[in-house]
Amino acid sequence: MPERTEIAVVGAGIIGVACALQLARQGRQMVVIDLQAPGMGASYGNAGHLATEQVFPIADASILKRLPGMLMDPMGPLRLDWQYLPRALPWFIRLLLNLRPARYRRTVAGIRALNEASLAAWQRLLHSIDRAQLLREDGSLLVFERPESRAALEAVQERMRQQQVPVTFWTGDAIRQAAPQLSDAILGGLFFPSTGHFLDPYQVVCELVEAAKAAGVQFLQRQVLDGRTDDQGVTLSTDQGPLAARQVLIACGAHSARLTAALTGKTVPLDTERGYHLMLPHEHQRLPFAVTSVERKFIMTPMTGGLRLAGTVEFAGLERPANMQRAWQLHRLSKGLFRQDLSQEGATPWMGFRPSLPDSLPVIDRVCDGKVLLAFGHQHLGLTQAAVTAEMVGRLASGDQLQSGFAPYRLDRF
Template identity: 75%
Template structure:
């Protein structure tokens, strides 16, 4: 006998995407049950780079990576690492990734990422303004710097590609960089400044503030591990370690853990893998940078936050079960040497690792399937924080049986 649904919609996943969606749905009059095995914001949302990366409109890889791949993979501390024990499981995902580097699918991915990113800044301004926490986001731009004369050509090519995609970008001379960020090394040769970007001063607090607003709007939270589920005439039943949870609809938004539940509910196997990312938090560095700065050659980002300076980056493919390689987090400090007039302090520094949920075409799944009983919002790769607020707005429209802008690019049945 099917029990009466205890919620209109169960949102599985209390990261930044899930919490933002739960708040949106509650404001639309839904009885929302938010479910996660951890407290809200404890996954990738806790330790992301904090950068609103609206300028990153290109997929996570392009054809140029093929030349660099062997050298990158042989460097255990390089920006990309593949655990060879994980290769057999990852091979199908990488095969799909390579197929998506062909011109037509690559351009579809660019168009899809750009559409989401173009709506992200305004969506975040609306969302944070609606809860009275606009100060958590600083719209102060971001800077990509370069050090080597031979990098100038690559930087100019990137600038041209960005301009072709209508991304606001300015070339900054070395003098302009020194004026804007005087603590950076005088050896830097310049960079690209992206004025329509910014950073969050505390990504975890953003999740917490949205969660408090969601609770005030009637969202109920249950800390439980969801292991599966099934659909029926009254909606959906989720099997969890806290018993069966019943709702009329379910939203799967549990990041890198979304594939198993999606398969159980829809019968569709999604090629979702995880890019393990690392950060190193430096609590003694509060005044080094006025905005987020990325190194073109060193391939990592430094973001000023309320609790210090966060160094973040690297991509590691090793799955969800392998223990973290925290030396990759400490490597970020070594990468920072030479970028400043004086080296950064690691006093009290803390390392971290989290899972970025990535699909081989670099686009998320944002969809409504199974006669509307299942909604999906996961797979945002490096752009989960950037795209969370606009994703929530789209999910709100999908829940009301309306299609979001260009929503076809993010459908489940593309796989």
């Protein structure tokens, strides 16, 4: 006989764990299943930036011009593996189709709706576990070094204002007053006051896990092999035997497509953007907040464990080995941004999978007569949108209707 539970969450990343805690607090019997320990996927190594300002899709029409460079430069900020090109091409075609005006506007509205609610949702969640200190709400900065970049940055500022994203222009002197260790080469930038950063993204997951366990959630380290729906709910096949549940939440990030297809019959165009970071443990006092470079296309976030350099996008699927030279490239990119170069003593590289759909919107939905809940595909914004996603999933699990703006996140848009 299979083990039984009320709700099984497949995926123990930040979204799965936040959802499990939310559902347990609603009185539901919960099990979370993942092959890895909680938080050891993309949630472990993300940039730590609460990116509420990022309301635009992951790409625009200029990606066509950049395609040759993507294929030729193994160290470029945006790379497409030659061997993965045949599999990636249908996804890229759908991405381009979603850049048509009506669909593009829907995407921006959908991202903006989640991001506008994200900070308050995180405040509620962290206060509820008495860990508000893990989030620093002191803004973030986008800087430029070349005079010709100023016009492009001013255009970004105007687009942000049109979307009601709080933003102000800072001169180079204002930037160095706030962050004295930054180089004189920085000419100016955009400051986003309604953003922040997490001091340790992995610790955030761990604290939520402890709160979830205290609320009765059980964590199982197993591999989910398959699943099927039946009159009673859903039965999952795992490497340690079957598990039956009234409802299942699929929240396993870049690995969500196969189980979604098995349970719903729907093929989801989910791909993965492989992201890299380099953690510098001896750099604790360089920055007061997250700083992104326009020209160098990466972000630097101060954390408890040092300074995290993160960024780059690599399309190479889930199976290809990591190219850790892309992580070390981040240190080379940092040269010239500071008055004194960053120390890479004891640095550690990392690679993880960002789950991305071609319209840059996540799937947050209830399907199969409520037996299957979905929360995946948050691309670069999984950490940012985790808390608000958990609140939405809590309402979905109870059968409640969400606001009319919920339509962009439905599974049936594909």
